[in-house]
Amino acid sequence: MEAHATLAEMDGELVDCRRCPRLVEWRERVAVEKRAAFRDETYWGRPVPGFGPDYAALLIVGLAPAAHGGNRTGRMFTGDRSGDVLYAALHAVGLANQPTSIHIGDGLTLRGTRVTAPVHCAPPDNKPTPTERDTCRRWIDEELRLLSPTLRAVVVLGGFGWQALLPALADAGWPIPRPRPKFGHGAHVVLPASGSGHDLHLFGCFHVSQQNTFTGRLTPAMVEAVLSEAGRAAGLLPQE
């Protein structure tokens, strides 16, 4: 794969990616079979690119698009319950212009913040295989490279994203300390830049999945607290 000069160029190629046979088959089958509630909609059924400006100072990293969320609407965390929680929290702390994310033309914009995932296609049971994670690594590597001039903070939603992202961050110029930082809700590690770049603040947050939010393991206040801290570390929100 040629290196791309911009995120827009990269995303233009990403949406045609077919490198993972199991995920291609699943994303396309879901798009045809659909959920009854969405039977009149045309599903996206392709890789879902990151959402947000190409000069982002804050990157939010999830797991993978949901079958009837991002895989339906074509935008990360859009059209499902996880996204409802995430974007409401981004709006509450001042990083989104509206609290809802319904479809790609709904006017949602993020302030200096981009949302992405280490796996760009919806996986069965929300579980990509290690091979699929490694195959999709090329895209997060490029996204980090292209964002690195402006990137100051990353919030990782869940342990899968954390494990997937650490090696990519190391390759992008933020070596991972030993012992390797452990994922946890509220984890905060500062990764010193290896070259002339900027230090990066890495935050952990439980995933905004229904499993976590319906059980009360993760509350809106908990998500907002992490996003506020990360927004301040990224220079997007005023210091308290």
Ligand code: SF4
């Ligand atoms: S998961 Fe990533 S590498 Fe695999 S087909 Fe989708 S975009 Fe391509």
